[in-house]
Amino acid sequence: MLDYPLLSALAQVHRRGSFDLAAASLGLTPSAVSQRVKSLEERLGTTLIRRGQPCTATEAGMRLIRHHDEVALLERTLAADLHQPAAPATLRIAVTADTLATWVIPALAQVPDVLFDLVIDDQNHSQDWLRRGEVAAAITSHPGPLQGCDTFALGALRYRATASPAYVARWFADGVTALGLAKAPALTYDDKDRLQSDWIHARIGRRVAYPTHRMAATHAFVDACLHGLGWGMNPEPLVAAHLASGALVELVPDTPLDTPLYWQVARLTAPALAGVTAALRQGVVNHSAAGSRS
Secondary structure, three states: OOOHHHHHHHHHHHHHOOHHHHHHHHOOOHHHHHHHHHHHHHHHOOOOEEOOOOOEEOHHHHHHHHHHHHHHHHHHHHHHHOOOOOOOEEEEEEEOHHHHHHHHHHHHOOOOOEEEEEEEOOOOOHHHHHHOOOOOEEEEOOOOOOOOEEEEEEEEEEEEEEEOHHHHHHHOOOOOOHHHHOOOOEEEOOOOOOHHHHHHHHHHOOOOOOOEEEOOOHHHHHHHHHOOOOEEEEEHHHHHHHHHHOOOEEOOOOOOEEEEEEEEEEHHHOHHHHHHHHHHHHHHHHHHHOOOOO
8 A cells, every 4th residue: 555645745845846845835844755755765666756956756756646646636525425524635737827817716716625736837738737647637728639538618718919009009000011020029928828929820821030028927918018018919808998998909900819728637536626627617607708708
């Protein structure tokens, strides 16, 4: 039988990236955490943690962490079925920054007795966390199928290419052209962000190299556009009021970019996540009814 306190120490070292941070999260000393991981490695006869900055789990370590997470979720479901008290479960899921800034938080707030450990990544890459077993579920742009997972459509998050009126007057006085886009400063979330490039390709018919600011913060995108720092693809729910007031305008009117989103959940633990799945799907409906496409 596996010793679950040892598995918990292993999981925390991998997720916190160090023995010191893992110890703080578990209320133990770093030496105690180190001893737990070492004991597990000796028992199984293999290295489970690559010591470094950060510390990361080996393939064998990841398999044990995934088992630890699955058992914790299944035990929570069992306790509920038997009407037994249970400590709040920690659920690690991958979400996108833009869904987090629009409708995910109100949805998660409807799920009681769960502690959320959110991994934030681009919708084109969040599925990778689920494939590696790092999370129990993910909001992704990939419809699947992903082996061992169930997929639920969440609709689409609509983006608008927006900037301040003064910015548009300065950089696109003659309309949005490939030449203008190659000179006008844009906004990019990070190296995974393809939204601006995809919108340009849809409008111009080809890729265009463009200068860009980099800022990994959804609300900073909106603020940067309002202050004329650059143009960027903003979620419609966050800029609808600014577009209505004229504080922001679209680079090309009525040219949205819709990004389909899906909720993918590991099939083994899907019953334990049923409440979260229902809350997220209802959250999309509620947000759409409030006047946004998401």
